Amino acid sequence: MATQAVRPMRKPDERHLARQRWARAGWVYGTMLALAVFFIGPFYVAFLGSLKDNPLEWPFRYSFPQTQPKNWAAAWRLGQLGAGNPWTGGFAPGAEVPFQISYFVEEGQEPEPPTVTVPTRRAGAGLGAIFDEVQAAPYAQVSEVQEVSRRPAVVGGQPGQIVTYAFTIRYPRGDATASLPTVPRLPLDIEAPRGQRYYAATLDPNRLERRGRVASWDSITPGFFGYVFRNYVRVFNEARDPNTGASFFLRWTANSFFVSLAVVLTTLLFASLGGYALARMYLPGKNYLFAFIVFTMTVPGQATFISNYLVLRDLGLLGSLWGMIVWSAVGAGAVFIMKQFFESIPREIEEAALIDGATPVTTFFRIILPMATPALGALTILTFQGMWNEFFKAAVVLSGQQASYTLPLGLSFFRSAYGVAGDWGLMLASAFLSMIPIIILFVVFQRYFVEGVSTSALKG
């Protein structure tokens, strides 16, 4: 009896341990998964939003026209038919675009063909509003709308039939002497009589208006990018300098690269020179100087920006990218990092170089600097990222000079130009585009990043 009483004690113990192991693994993986969802989730939702016609729609849908392969194929084919351009579409002379639309008609109602129009569309808000876009309406000819098929169906519990209509939109070449423009897009409105419900079309419409009576397309020859990544295409096409017509977004990207790279170079140069001098050179009062540098790190930028602003104004650098570079050329934090790193390099190496007859300059550039790659790599990535995302200084220095904006300021420009009109699609798209370089940078430099943070001694 006693042995029987002991044995069951052992068994639950083992099971308990196994359960504990599983529970531990479950917690670890569960936490990691939760963190991943927590960090990636918003990006995923925002990315989906950037593809939508109405990013603010509620309730949020994960499946919408832009995510459906059927529409990808249709957009590709229609772009090809419209202007021979399957990527961004258009409407060129000689184009012939067949199109079909189906309606659900309840039992007892006689189907009527819908009215098809190619409307004149001008942007109502944002930068698009000031450019006179070439319209498709004067050139497009819509053929007669013909009924193609009828089949009985039950939709939403109601019996009735699905009626499909077809028509073709043509862009006649006219006589050979006339030079006709290629129109960037072919908008379309199809209005059905009351009671007929939109069911399907060759390409899903961008919106249903007037309580579902009008199906409306921004372009029925959009091409793949023009349909799926419409907001991304708009970032480049629509946001242009009203004076020169050049794309703002490309300009801002170039500006951001210029400023970030220039500041990375100046930071690397000055921080390594300064750090080395503070770590190794003989300098009376060096420690006080270092304490002072560290002290400046505690002063918030907001406290000194007015004096910096006035200095930049007197130097005539306001509104110029150079103003930003001068202001950010080197930071106390960068000098600090480099000094700490150089102090970790054994003195013996420099002494060996000295015995071999190297001057301090040679020692620095030929011996020390190559050894400092991890620290320089970390500094590069931190500085680049800091400058790429720098909003405050850009807002102070570059205010009002659209052509010399950097990306963060450009995004705020989009917010005031488009956000006020509720057009968040373009803003989401531009935010995603501005993120790409930083992601690439992290992928390329992540080794240095991790090394730079964890390194404390010499390697190899």
Next chain:
Amino acid sequence: MKKILVTLALAVLGLASAQTVVKLQGFGGNDTAIMSSLVREIVNPALEKEGIRAEYQGIEGDYRAALLNALSAGTAADLFYVDIFWSEPLFASGRVEPLNKYFTPQELAVFNRNLLNAFTLRGNVYGLPKDFNTLAVQFNKDLFDEAKVPYPNQTDTWDTFKDKLKRVQAAIKDVAGLCVVADHARFGAFAHATGWRPFNAQGRTVLDANFRRAFEWYTSLVKDGAGKYAQDLGEGWTGGCFGAEKAAVAIEGAWIGGFLRDKAPNMRYGTTLIPLDPVTKQRGNFIFTVSWSMNAASRNKEAAAKVLRALTSPEAQNWILSRGLALPSRSALANSPIFQRPGKENELNRVVFQGSTSVGGAVLPFKFGALDGGNWMRPINEALQAVITGKKTVDQAIADAQAELNRIVR
């Protein structure tokens, strides 16, 4: 050597005198695009002979803070926008040049009186109205047709208007009559119609019986089934609900036109004046406007005055009007053929323009004396919200707002 130096000096002088650059500062975003085009196409060609060139600079983000900073740092432009909402404290500060010296009374008389008065302080004109907006009622014709309710029109009183909204809301599922916002910028138009004014003769804000009448009517819309609270429909403004066909009418200015062009290009909508108070048989309205004002520290005041004249010239205002970008501040343009063109947007612009004339009734500028407008409106907005969402009774809410306003308005 001397010769070269003299030549150089002369060349520099020549360059300097050849062109005077007048800097303009205003809102960023869309305004940058519009103003740069206006300056390029109208203003600069007109002033080329006189050697004056204007340059527009749009400021992103908080314009008011940026302007005040720039005025303090001495980097403000020669001409800049001043929003009526916070104009008075700025004009009183002495940093804005009075324009009476540069413009004759005849030149000033061409502007809409209501607008010019809004920028006049102690007899001095501190800014020329750039453009303006008032409120009007936009209605969705499809929804009224579907509900078989007659469209709102300019003979509607609050009662008939509310009745129409109730009938639309009852007839169509998922559609509100109006989506009601707890905002003095909309409600105030109705309060003005009763004869109530933000400040009485003693300069105090008194929420009297007239105010209460408007307040009761406005907050009853939701309770009586003529509207829904905007936040409950997931929108922040009446135009948002209207564009999404969640509401049958909106109470907005001409700015809704551009929004609807993008959001609902096919919507069949009409525009009419704000309904009449059934007791006073009056309407009320707000004027929202921005001025062009001159920097008192400008070094090119004469040139700036010329640019200002060109910016508000009939040509410039016609250019803006014909593109549907804004409403002109010159009274003569009321008869512009552009307003008479058919089409829903032209009707919208026409009715919003009429809102500023005598048809508009009691039209008050959207400013609240020397006080910060946002601060002054807050107690009223909170009272509106509390009653609409059923947290307070009308008596309680008005009493609380009055107590708060007594503290703010001294």
